[in-house]
Amino acid sequence: xxxxxxxxxxxxxxxxxxxxxxxxxxxxxxxxxxxxxxxxxxxxxxxxxxxxxxxxxxxxxxxxxxxxxxxxxxxxxxxxxxxxxxxxxxxxxxxxxxxxxxxxxxxxxxxxxxxxxxxxxxxxxxxxxxxxxxxxxxxxxxxxxxxxxxxxxxxxxxxxxxxxxxxxxxxxxxxxxxxxxxxxxxxxxxxxxxxxxxxxxxxxxxxxxxxxxxxxxxxxxxxxxxxxxxxxxxxxxxxxxxxxxxxxxxxxxxxxxxxxxxxxxxxxxxxxxxxxxxxxxxxxxxxxxxxxxxxxxxxxxxxxxxxxxxxxxxxxxxxxxxxxxxxxxxxxxxxxxxxxxxxxxxxxxxxxx
Amino acid sequence: xxxxxxxxxxxxxxxxxxxxxxxxxxxxxxxxxxxxxxxxxxxxxxxxxxxxxxxxxxxxxxxxxxxxxxxxxxxxxxxxxxxxxxxxxxxxxxxxxxxxxxxxxxxxxxxxxxxxxxxxxxxxxxxxxxxxxxxxxxxxxxxxxxxxxxxxxxxxxxxxxxxxxxxxxxxxxxxxxxxxxxxxxxxxxxxxxxxxxxxxxxxxxxxxxxxxxxxxxxxxxxxxxxxxxxxxxxxxxxxxxxxxxxxxxxxxxxxxxxxxxxxxxxxxxxxxxxxxxxxxxxxxxxxxxxxxxxxxxxxxxxxxxxxxxxxxxxxxxxxxxxxxxxxxxxxxxxxxxxxxxxxxxxxxxxxxx
Numbered sequence: 244x245x246x247x248x249x250x251x252x253x254x255x256x257x258x259x260x261x262x263x264x265x266x267x268x269x270x271x272x273x274x275x276x277x278x279x280x281x282x283x284x285x286x287x288x289x290x291x292x293x294x295x296x297x298x299x300x301x302x303x304x305x306x307x308x309x310x311x312x313x314x315x316x317x318x319x320x321x322x323x324x325x326x327x328x329x330x331x332x333x334x335x336x337x338x339x340x341x342x343x344x345x346x347x348x349x350x351x352x353x354x355x356x357x358x359x360x361x362x363x364x365x366x367x368x369x370x371x372x373x374x375x376x377x378x379x380x381x382x383x384x385x386x387x388x389x390x391x392x393x394x395x396x397x398x399x400x401x402x403x404x405x406x407x408x409x410x411x412x413x414x415x416x417x418x419x420x421x422x423x424x425x426x427x428x429x430x431x432x433x434x435x436x437x438x439x440x441x442x443x444x445x446x447x448x449x450x451x452x453x454x455x456x457x458x459x460x461x462x463x464x465x466x467x468x469x470x471x472x473x474x475x476x477x478x479x480x481x482x483x484x485x486x487x488x489x490x491x492x493x494x495x496x497x498x499x500x501x502x503x504x505x506x507x508x509x510x511x512x513x514x515x516x517x518x519x520x521x522x523x524x525x526x527x528x529x530x531x532x533x534x535x536x537x538x539x540x541x542x543x544x545x546x547x548x549x550x551x552x553x554x555x556x557x558x559x560x561x562x563x564x565x566x567x568x569x570x571x572x573x574x575x576x577x578x579x580x581x582x583x584x585x586x587x588x589x590x591x592x593x594x595x596x
Numbered sequence: 597x598x599x600x601x602x603x604x605x606x607x608x609x610x611x612x613x614x615x616x617x618x619x620x621x622x623x624x625x626x627x628x629x630x631x632x633x634x635x636x637x638x639x640x641x642x643x644x645x646x647x648x649x650x651x652x653x654x655x656x657x658x659x660x661x662x663x664x665x666x667x668x669x670x671x672x673x674x675x676x677x678x679x680x681x682x683x684x685x686x687x688x689x690x691x692x693x694x695x696x697x698x699x700x701x702x703x704x705x706x707x708x709x710x711x712x713x714x715x716x717x718x719x720x721x722x723x724x725x726x727x728x729x730x731x732x733x734x735x736x737x738x739x740x741x742x743x744x745x746x747x748x749x750x751x752x753x754x755x756x757x758x759x760x761x762x763x764x765x766x767x768x769x770x771x772x773x774x775x776x777x778x779x780x781x782x783x784x785x786x787x788x789x790x791x792x793x794x795x796x797x798x799x800x801x802x803x804x805x806x807x808x809x810x811x812x813x814x815x816x817x818x819x820x821x822x823x824x825x826x827x828x829x830x831x832x833x834x835x836x837x838x839x840x841x842x843x844x845x846x847x848x849x850x851x852x853x854x855x856x857x858x859x860x861x862x863x864x865x866x867x868x869x870x871x872x873x874x875x876x877x878x879x880x881x882x883x884x885x886x887x888x889x890x891x892x893x894x895x896x897x898x899x900x901x902x903x904x905x906x907x908x909x910x911x912x913x914x915x916x917x918x919x920x921x922x923x924x925x926x927x928x929x930x931x932x933x934x935x936x937x938x939x940x941x942x943x944x945x946x947x948x949x
Contacts, residue, residue: 276912277799281912325944326944329944332942333628333942337934338935338940339628339935339941340629340935343930347926347927448631536635558632574696574920577699577700581691581695582695588685588689590682590683594675
């Protein structure tokens with residue numbers, strides 16, 4: 244598979260064609276139902292078809308990017324760091340939540356090792372692209388070099404290219420990385436202008452004292468590194484994570500190659516925000532899967548300009564919300580394909596048609 | 597199949613066993629993920645298993661109850677009355693939105709003729725239980741007799757009995773009836789205490805003038821018939837509809853026979869509210885599929901005490917929101933069955949576990 248560099252991907256991003264969007268809506272409006280009555284399902288179908296030129300999904304794939312975080316030494320997570328590789332093994336064995344939910348909607352799962360602090364042997368479903376064995380502690384310096392930030396973005400772009408080559412018409416983002424709500428909240432604060440306290444929450448389940456500490460750690464990291472919110476690669480390098488870079492690259496690459504991408508929850512949205520700030524039209528390719536319980540999520544979604552599809556009080560990551568949203572996008576496409584027109588069904592149009 | 601009368605069904609309703617709910621949650625909490633991180637999926641799994649004793653759905657079925665409404669002569673709908681039988685034929689041919697969405701989630705669709713103003717020949721998937729050829733115009737008198745209200749409820753109960761006999765573990769409600777947001781809004785106003793203007797909206801797409809007229813028609817009907825909100829059968833008889841009675845009966849029957857029931861949108865929720873007021877434990881068996889665009893929906897859901905699963909700006913009826921919600925409930929059960937425990941997955945539990 245050909246390696247595509249970051250700038251080439253950015254330069255190839257185009258807006259979604261508004262004439263194509265209108266043509267799909269016209270097709271929907273000929274169907275025997277009150278106009279607009281399928282609500283957001285119509286939006287999903289419209290965007291998917293305008294982006295891909297298809298009204299059916301050949302294959303769906305969730306990429307669960309995994310990485311470790313130096314900032315875990317500050318006590319920001321309820322889980323120990325060794326859980327990152329343990330969960331990677333669980334993904335590969337098909338025993339995690341993302342596996343169950345992806346099976347439910349018929350999506351494949353690929354795990355991408357972006358920077359787990361463990362050396363994995365090759366395994367089916369595992370894509371080895373380690374940029375480093377965990378980031379550095381961003382409370383004491385930059386999480387990674389700018390070169391590594393670009394490298395992690397380019398791994399994500401490569402995954403989008405893989406989708407294009409293999410006929411994957413709908414990609415999903417996912418994450419695994421103990422401690423990764425901390426860099427995600429740092430990105431949220433840096434890029435939305437909210438205070439750290441406004442965008443920082445309990446992650447996998449820390450208590451009040453740990454939450455106070457987590458906020459302080461993020462404030463320290465932001466003050467120390469002074470990431471430039473106008474330079475998304477700088478933000479990723481100073482306070483990000485390898486898996487967040489992979490997610491950002493996948494989202495960017497999907498926009499570059501015309502592939503709709505379902506963005507999971509809080510961590511994935513931090514990645515999607517970096518991608519969206521690298522090119523404004525990236526957001527047109529994003530389907531925001533769900534509203535996370537993490538309090539900083541809404542501010543990032545607002546900046547991206549996408550409304551979440553689901554709101555089920557989830558806060559798991561892995562790509563779980565994305566898998567569920569894929570099922571709804573697929574339902575929208577089935578309605579587009581299979582609902583008869585007023586003419587074909589012999590139904591009298593209403594006065595508002 | 598044995599006919600069950602209304603009082604027998606009401607008398608057999610029991611609360612969902614709280615010990616069973618707790619046992620399912622304990623099973624969920626042993627799975628390798630942060631506690632509670634699957635949010636409402638955990639609630640869906642907990643309730644489904646506690647109600648049915650199963651963790652897998654053998655069969656799902658949507659019942660789309662159809663009926664006509666005398667009140668359409670007041671000009672309350674954007675569609676002409678003949679669309680009700682036309683859409684029934686569309687359902688039977690598999691060309692409507694509910695057919696497409698039910699196929700997507702693997703649910704069967706049965707159409708129940710409760711009171712369409714058309715004589716149907718027998719057809720596969722069609723259940724003929726006509727109570728009358730459309731209700732009377734409730735702006736000029738009661739919509740139906742009390743005996744017919746009981747009869748329509750008992751048809752719904754019979755459908756729940758059918759589910760029990762045929763191994764249908766998850767039932768869904770649906771509706772078809774031109775004009776039926778009008779009786780539904782009337783029921784909402786009568787049973788929630790809101791004003792008619794607060795719960796009445798555009799249905800399939802009426803304009804401002806028609807909306808003003810619709811509100812006036814409902815106010816006239818409520819003043820004329822004076823339905824007793826403490827007597828749900830009286831409410832159904834005075835201002836309801838045959839298909840709304842069928843829905844109410846299905847919901848009540850599902851509670852009686854221990855079958856979880858997915859309640860679709862505005863019209864279905866009017867039926868579910870009647871059922872919930874007939875016995876307080878009915879609500880424990882209800883899964884509220886989605887938040888409709890109809891402004892009176894939220895007030896009825898609040899009275900039932902169930903929070904909608906989806907919020908996708910839908911306003912179609914037929915059972916469409918219910919079909920989508922069935923897919924999410926099934927996903928929740930798959931996660932329950934297939935996600936490994938901390939022990940089995942070799943994952944270290946967090947400090948909050």
